[in-house]
Amino acid sequence: MSSSDKSNKNKLIILDRDGVINLDSDNYIKSMDEWIPIESSLKAIAQLNRAGFKVAIATNQSGISRGYFDSMTLTMIHKKMEMELAKVGAHIDALEYCPDHPDNAGQDRKPNPGMAIKLLELFEAKPEETWFVGDNISDLQCAENAGCKPALVKTGKGVRTLEKLPADHSYPVFENLNEFVEDLLK
Structure with a gap:
């Protein structure tokens, strides 16, 4: 396989979880019941899957270190996410949490x-060709720190994040993950 074939094979999109895939809460997502999907995001992930992208999640989960929930609860939340994604023919290829x-x-x-x-290495993806979609300034900064292309969605904390950014910022901004995917795939 030539290197150009390989780069086409390893198209990666990295997503934040809370506020991008599911509704967010300032009080943390602490249980399976509190994890409520954004339906259009699930369908957007299915579109990415069908278009040949690897879809990965990078999510801060400090609720564990704060004692709000444990790693088993987080595993159950992610199982619920996988089941909801499967209902629309979607899947996540990898998930990292901190x-x-x-x-x-x-x-x-x-x-x-x-x-x-870690996700870039796992999929042998090129950072400069990889989008990182989030709703928080830490997502945008993480993307830049890893050499990825940052994109902001207005779901979750996105509107608050947008209000804090300088007027001349250069981040692409989308209403939601679905709008990002539609723009990407056109």
Whole structure:
């Protein structure tokens, strides 16, 4: 396989979870019941899957280090997400999460690039060809720190994030993940 064939094979999109794939909460998503999908996001992931993209998640989950939920609960939340995605013919190819508290952040906690770099390496994807879609400034900064292309969605904390950005920012902004995918695939 030539290197150009390989680069086409390894198209990767990295997504934040809360606020991009599911409704977010300032009080954290602490249980399966609190994980509520954004239906258009599930369908957008299915479109990415069908278009040949690998879809991965990089999500900060400091609720673990804060004692709000444990890793087993997080696993069950992700199982629910997988089941909801499967209902629309979608799947996630890889998921990285960071349980670090912001006061004791390691290289994986966004805006640090650790999770994104792991995903790029896993799929042998080129950062400059990889979009990282999020709703928070830490997502945009993580994308930049990993050499990826950042995109902001207005779902979740996106509108608040947009209000905090300088007027002359250069981030592409989309109403939601579905609008990002439609723009990407046209």
